[in-house]
Amino acid sequence: MDIEELMPQQPDQAGQEKKVSPLVSLEKDLELYKDSIHEIAIEIIAEGISKHPIFVAHQHTVSIGEMILNREELNTNWTIQASMFEEFVEKGIIQPAYKDLFLKAYKKPEDYMCVFVIVPEGANFIYYPYTAGASKR
Numbered sequence: 001m002d003i004e005e006l007m008p009q010q011p012d013q014a015g016q017e018k019k020v021s022p023l024v025s026l027e028k029d030l031e032l033y034k035d036s037i038h039e040i041a042i043e044i045i046a047e048g049i050s051k052h053p054i055f056v057a058h059q060h061t062v063s064i065g066e067m068i069l070n071r072e073e074l075n076t077n078w079t080i081q082a083s084m085f086e087e088f089v090e091k092g093i094i095q096p097a098y099k100d101l102f103l104k105a106y107k108k109p110e111d112y113m114c115v116f117v118i119v120p121e122g123a124n125f126i127y128y129p130y131t132a133g134a135s136k137r
Contacts, residue, residue: 022119025077026057030115030128033069033080037113038130040068040082045109050084052106054125058118064091088116 030037037055044053056065057078065083069076085102088094093116094102106114112127 026117029076029078030113032076034113034130036069037080041109041113044082044084050086052085052103052114053109054083054085054088054114054116056081056083056116056118062118
């Protein structure tokens with residue numbers, strides 16, 4: 001699924017304001033949260049819980065992972081929950097036939113956070129760099 005499929009653009013209609021993508025506010029929140037998320041990712045790996053942490057970004061209630069950053073408490077737009085590859089497989093979000101493909105595409109967790117973004121239109125994985133330099137690697 002492409003990002004365009006995740007957040008379909010509405011055709012411009014006369015007299016209507018152009019809707020701002022929720023991904024704009026997500027990027028702002030991830031920038032704010034990135035140090036905390038990075039620390040948790042390193043802990044998940046160091047404690048042997050998983051080699052593949054996944055963070056779930058949402059604005060509603062979801063039943064995967066453990067809440068680590070609550071948008072209501074932090075006065076932000078997105079809540080973040082910590083999960084991992086194994087839970088995504090167990091819950092059927094990542095189908096067994098696609099496990100190897102997902103792991104092959106999974107970026108280095110020391111440099112990028114793997115974020116499963118859930119919006120009303122659907123959900124998709126994104127990778128967000130912890131530092132600006134990581135995106136050039």
